[in-house]
Amino acid sequence: MGILVGVLAIQGDFKAHIKVFKKLGVAHKEIRSENDLSGVTHLVVPGGESTTIRKVAKSEGFWNKLAIFRGPVLGTCMGSVLMARQIESPKAEGWGMLDITAKRNAYGRQINSFTAEGKIAISEKPFEMVFIRAPKFVRVGDKVEPIAWLGDEATGVISGNKMALAFHPELTDNGCFHEYFLGL
Amino acid sequence: MFINDKEFKVKVGLAEMLKGGVIMDVTNAEQAKIAEDSGACAVMALERVPADIRADGGVARMADPTIIEQIKAAVSIPVMAKTRIGHFAEAQVLEALEVDFIDESEVLTPADEHNHIDKTKFKIPFVCGCRNLGEALRRIGEGAALLRTKGEAGSGNIVEAVRHMRAVIGAIRRITTLDDEELMTKAKNLGAPYDLVKYVKAHGGLPVPNFAAGGIATPADASLMMQLGAESVFVGSGIFKSSDPKSRAKAIVLATTHYNDPKIVAEASKSLGLAMKGLDIKQIPEDQLLQTR
Helix, strand or coil: CCCCEEEECCCCCHHHHHHHHHHHCCCEEEECCHHHHCCCCEEEECCCCHHHHHHHHHHCCCHHHHHCCCCCEEEECHHHHHHEEEEECCCEECCCCEEEEEECCCCCCHHHCEEEEEEECCCCCCEEEEECCCCEEEEECCCCEEEEEECCEEEEEEECCEEEECCCHHHCCCCHHHHHHHCC | CHHHCHHHHHHHHHHHHCCCCEEEEECCHHHHHHHHHCCCCEEEECCCCHHHHHHHCCCCCCCCHHHHHHHHHHCCCCEEEEEECCCHHHHHHHHHCCCCEEEEECCCCCCCCCCCCCHHHCCCCEEEEECCHHHHHHHHHCCCCEEEECCCCCCCCCHHHHHHHHHHHHHHHHHCCCCHHHHHHHHHHHCCCHHHHHHHHHHCCCCCCEEECCCCCCHHHHHHHHHCCCCCEEECHHHHCCCCHHHHHHHHHHHHHCCCCHHHHHHHCCCCCCCCCCCCHHHCCHHHCCCCC
């Protein structure tokens, strides 16, 4: 069966992810409700506002279906927050796909948003990480492996086929994380 | 050109995160909480909603910093605030208050009738209104990281937002059909920076997102603007000037996500009570139009 990437398109920078998959020549679709999930092998949860996703997905009973998605999942920024077991500031319920605690807006407000080069496990070369009101993974469980770092801090983690990144690879021209995700 | 700089990328990055959502005007912490609970992806802090500014008259200024602080404390979503056109000192204050986005807005009384703020001097991203492509590209040239239609704020009437969105999108489409030799004359006629006209031709779009604003009052209005090419919607008076702000806010959020699904927009449009009354644009005296500022 071929790959069909579903990009959650309730709200956020889903178009930026779609642009990457277009460039990689991979089949993809936008996901706005439960029915859209049929046939999807890989799920992407973009950056955006988690409170919006929670509101819209919950009012449609779609939230739980996302939480139990079995295939590979890539979450960036807000996506990584929703994938977490625990969410802080404010405390909220996540999907528990990864045994991590994600703290929202941990670097501060937009004035503290930045880009920086960090280390990644999937390439020798440094990676340009774009942090927009980004979260931090303030607790990383034993079975969760860091795959990206800014200094000593893990900014990307993986556990099985679930990958959570606090930054936005979709806002750069480097598609290596998206390619890696397709191989999960 | 600065549009390739890292700092600009970080500014446009936040605009990217706001796509597919609804940004709601709020005048206090309680309204901000209602907006967040209804699924708004950001709130715009201001002293009076545009419909009240229109009704009350007088000089409309940046909101009181106390109110902005209270709104910031009440919600976890991004908080925007409006500065008067050309009033870079108000913008400096908003930056000092660490709002997430500054709207250099025609809704407030302009401080400078000839010049806009040099937005490249700020670390906080700016959004500006536009009625056509020339205006859009001039604002980007000054450093705006996000555009919105001006529409006619506080009117509850979508007609001007539609006019402005069609003008911008149509002009982009026409530029993509031009020869390279025709671009300088086009830039001259638009009154737009040449480099940005070249960018539009090369990419078939703007280097920053383009949202809708100015007159959105119903879920179907939001769907209309999204289908016309808006990437998000600002709702000003439309929510808190309606009879049931909570239900209307939720409905407009749903209709924005599902703008292409008429069944969901229909469902969202049920039992919302009265929309804001609204104004016929032709009945507004020309000197009271906000969009010409």
